[in-house]
Amino acid sequence: MPRPLRWFARVLTVLLALALVLAGVLVYTVRKSFPQVEGTLRLPGLTGNVEIYRDKSGIPHIYAASAADLFMAQGFVHAQDRFYEMDFRRHMTAGRLSELYGSSTLDTDKALRTMGWRRVAERELPELDQQTQDYLNAYAKGVNAWLSANPNASDRSLEYSVIKIQNGDYRPEPWTALDSLSWLKAMAWDLRSNMEDEIDRALIAAKVPRERVEQLYPAYPYDRHAPIVTQGTIDQDRFDQRAEPRLRGRAGTGALTQAAKTLDSVPSTMGTEDREGVGSNSWVISGDHTKSGKPLLANDPHLSPQLPSVWYQAGLHCQKVTEECPYDVTGFTFSGVPGVIIGHTDKIAWGFTNLGPDVADLFLEQVDGDTYLYKGEQVKLETRQEQIKVAGGSPVTITVRSTVHGPLINEVMSAAKPTGEANAVALQWTALTPGRSADAIFALNKATDWQEFKAAAALFEVPAQNLVYADTSGKIGYQAPGRIPVRAKGDGTWPVPGWTGEYDWRAAPIPYDQLPSVEDPAEGFIVTANNAVIDPERYKPLLTKDWAYGYRSERIRDLVKAAIENGKVDAAAMTAIQQDTRNGFAETLVPALMEVDLAGPGGQARELLKSWDGTQGVDSAAAAYFNAVWRQVLMLTFNDELPEGARPGGGDRWYEVIRRLLQLPDDPFWDDVTTKNRTETRDDILRQALASAYQELADRLGEDVASWRWGDLHRLELVNGSLGTSGIAPVEALFNRGPFAVPGNKDAVNATGWNVQGDYEVTAVPSMRMIVDLSDMDNSQWINLTGASGHAFHENYWDQAEVWAGGGLLPMHSKPESVRKAALHTLRLTP
The missing domain is CATH 1.10.1400.10 (Aminohydrolase, alpha-helical knob region)
Structure with a gap:
């Protein structure tokens, strides 16, 4: 061999050897953090043995003898698969992302510190039922047991190995109950109502006359698109579905611009930066119209296409269901939060769509120094200091100032120039008041009938959701829960002057007993798709004026009626409705x-x-x-x-x-x-x-x-929720997947949203799909957008994505015999 060729061959050999070594190191680093799913592990703090069965999709079903052990094991399993996601979320909700990523996330932290999600959670925790507090603490013990067993960055996930390059001193803190509660505030934020519409109306009014602004916000077309509830009204201080109503006849833009920038700085955790893309479908059909003679329930929330998906599928089962251990529930959970958010027990099933009531108002304020004008007097602003630690830099301190209406959200950006009478904007939002939504999760998870379900829903204050219901006895129902304010004046569609006091919220929200509710309607089905809840001709309290306009809901209603007319409905008919791509316009x-x-x-x-x-097929x-x-x-x-x-x-x-x-x-x-x-x-x-x-x-x-x-x-790229947008191509390649060609559009039933101001890429999706068969829960089906695992390169990182894109569903096992039969892995946890 000529000398130059021998030299080239040696260099090539060395390079190949180095590549193999690096590849081996990468493979070792990646696989080292994969969870143990077989054998036996000791989990300090357990009081009894726990069994965890996982199927080929990595979906866990947890069996425990006590409720505390059940939720402790859930915390452990969530941490196994999704701890980095959980850690990222708690830093986000606490306004502490800059501790991880440096100054690039300062605006986000400033906005979140100003709203004070974590501070609200701190006030909320002691007000919760003691049992709820115990379950939150048990869950945290499970997370921390996993964290203690995985002390090194490479043990936890690939993301920590990447972060270590920039921020080598970072060590995750122990998990706490507050970390779980704060995530519920993020959920409420992403499913908030018309806050952006309020700002948009005011900003547009600076360009065109107000009557032309109103053209851009037309009234809901009740004559063409039915609301969710078509019967009943408030009678004797309660909503009565049999009652009939008496007939009735039918700002400072500079500060608002800064407030809009503040709101834009808050990251979307469940929803999408394109607010028009947030939505959901759910419907339930009575057994009178199904082949089995029992109800069918469908749900598919439309949220941002994150990787890993915002949802985590799981089953939580007491080995013997008793009053002390009452849980036998399967469904979709949030990593970081104990319990099941959407799913079914052995007796009932439920689904959520966003009710979207107007639960947030923007108050224009007149601020002068450290005071503001309120009802003719100068009142001292409430102030607090917030210090934000910054990786690779010095801490940053901001001063948060608040009026009686809430924090001044324009002040975390550059100073706004006074315009007209107002020079500041305060945010009043129901989620900034402590509530009991965490209690609702555990109450829903053990409800056995309609009355217990309604009692659990009463606790679900924020975010306000449309709840559809079905049970094995054949009953179907709908309930609108939530803390919805009553305004002294105004309809919440425009920012209002705060200094007069005339637009203040009354002390008490709409009473729960007055919120719309329906049990076994004559139609034999209920459809919710973010459409109007009830015609204001029959319901006086203001829920909102900014609904989705009913194109999805009306299409679902038409398809349900057609399926009923064609014969008894089955799960295949429900799936076909979920996959409908017709453009309603x-x-x-x-x-x-x-x-x-x-x-x-x-x-x-x-x-x-x-x-x-x-x-609109591909x-x-x-x-x-x-x-x-x-x-x-x-x-x-x-x-x-x-x-x-x-x-x-x-x-x-x-x-x-x-x-x-x-x-x-x-x-x-x-x-x-x-x-x-x-x-x-x-x-x-x-x-x-x-x-x-x-x-x-x-x-x-x-x-x-x-x-x-x-x-x-119209293509969907699955982007990792944190490092997937790092701007560093090799890092993004490690964590992102896709793209996929997908059918549908923003307001088709198969709602794959996109924004005309950008391009055709997908910005919102049915983040999961579920069909529950109340005749036999094991005939139920589900699919997640991505997969169970949060570990890049794990076989369950995005294994459900292709099935999801093709409109497929997986078996939703829940009975012990079917869970064990489908299990590929069994892990036993011992005290």
């Missing part, structure tokens, strides 16, 4: 598009819409073109006049706005104010949207319109 917009004169190649693309049925060329046109219609119509933060995202509110504008061809919104000496009309904008959409897709997908695919545009 196509039947309105397509005819208008067809009437516009159009020349050039755009006409060929428009032909795709002639025979289109509105479905292979649909028509769906690709329609959504591109929809994007162009919204941007061309509104981006010239609306401020950047208040521009259309594309959700069903904009369906209603455009529906009405289509009847007003000369409305000022159609005119492009940036063009001189020309006034555009409806047809001008629709024509331009058709042409621009064609050009966009031709550039991206080629000129052959028949080859366009919606799935080539």
Whole structure:
């Protein structure tokens, strides 16, 4: 061999050897943190033996003799699979991310310290039932037992090995009950109501007259889209589903801009940065209409597509169900929180969708030095100091100032210039008052019938949710729980002056007994999809005016009715409804598009819409073109006049706005104010949207319109909730997965949301899907977005993702015999 070639071969050999060594080190580092799922482990603090069965998806079912042991084991299992996620979340909820990541997260920490989620949890803990406190502490003991057994970074997860490079001194603290409670505040934040809409209304009003702002927030179409509750009213201080109502007739923008920036700084933990993407579907069908003769219940919450998923599937089973150990529950949990959030026991099942009541108001304040004006007097601001530790830097101290209405949220950003009478914005939000939602979790998990379920729901104060219910006796029901404020004046849709006191909240919220509730409705089914709860003609207390507009709920209602008419409903019919991709606005917009004169190649693309049925599968060329046109219609119509933060995202509110504008061809919104000496009309904008959409897709997908695919545009990337957005490509490659082509769109039943101001990439998804069969719980089915494990490269890190993307479901085992039969691994914990 010539000398140069021998030299090259030696170098290559050395490089390959080094690569193998590095690969071996990486594999060892990655696998070292994988959990032990076989054999026996000693867990100090247990009072009896615990068995943990895991199936091929890594989903654990835990069996214990006492409730304390059950929740301690749940804490241990959560830590095995998801401790880094839990640690990240508790730093976020406490405003301590900068301790991990340095100054890049300071704005987030400032915003969270200002709202004080952790401080509220500190006040909340001693007010909880003693049993709840005991279970929270037992859970924390389980987490800490795992932490003690895994003292090194490489023992805990790959993320800690990566963080060690930048922040070598970091050591996780022991878990506490407060860490679990604080996460419930994050849940409430992501499922809050119309706070951003309040700001948007005010910011838009600085650009256009108020009556034109109101055009962008049309009333809910009760005549076309049914509310959840269609019967009953308040009678003798209680909601009575049989009663009938008496007929009735139908700010400072500078500070608000800073407040909007503060709100944007708070990370989304369950929802999505695109607020229009947050939603959910749930429905329940009576046994009168099912093949089994027992109810079927479906649920699929629409949240941000995180990796790992926000949900963790598990079964929590007392070895013998007794009054002392009453739990036999299977469902979706949050890592970091004991109990099951959504699921079923051996007797009942329940699902959640976001009720979305107006539980937060923005009060414009007049601040002067260390005082503020309130009811004609200068009142001293409440102040506190918050010190934020920063990895690699010096601590940062902020001063949080509050009025009677809440913290001044504009002050954690750069100073706002006074505008008009107001120079500050305070946030009043129900979740900033201690509550008992943690009590509700354990009460739900042991409820055995409708009355016990309603009693448990009464404790669920924030976030307010639509609860659907079914049980093995055949009963179905709906309950609206939550702490919902009563305002002395106003409807919560606009920021209001705080200094007058006339818009203050009354001391007591809407009483629980007055909130809408339905038991065994005559229709034989109940549908919730963030639509209006009840027509205000029959219900006086204000819940909110900012609902989703009922496109998903009405489509589900139609599909349920069709399934009933076609024969008895089964689980397959429920699955088909969950997978429905029909665009609810196509039947309105397509005819208008067809009437516009159009020349050039755009006409060929428009032909795709002639025979289109509105479905949005990944292979649909028509769906690709329609959504591109929809994007162009919204941007061309509104981006010239609306401020950047208040521009259309594309959700069903904009369906209603455009529906009405289509009847007003000369409305000022159609005119492009940036063009001189020309006034555009409806047809001008629709024509331009058709042409621009064609050009966009031709550039991206080629000129052959028949080859366009919606799935080539509408793609889901699974991004790790922390290091997946580090900006360091090799690190992101370790933790992120995908992309996947996915069907549907923002307000299809299969709600895969996207924002027209960005691109077509997916920003919100059905984060899990569940169908519960009350005739036999073992016939129930479920799927998680990603997988059980939070460890990158573990076989259960994202093994459910492809099944999820394809519309599939997994068996939801819950009976002991089926759990043991499906188990691939058994771990025994001993005292």
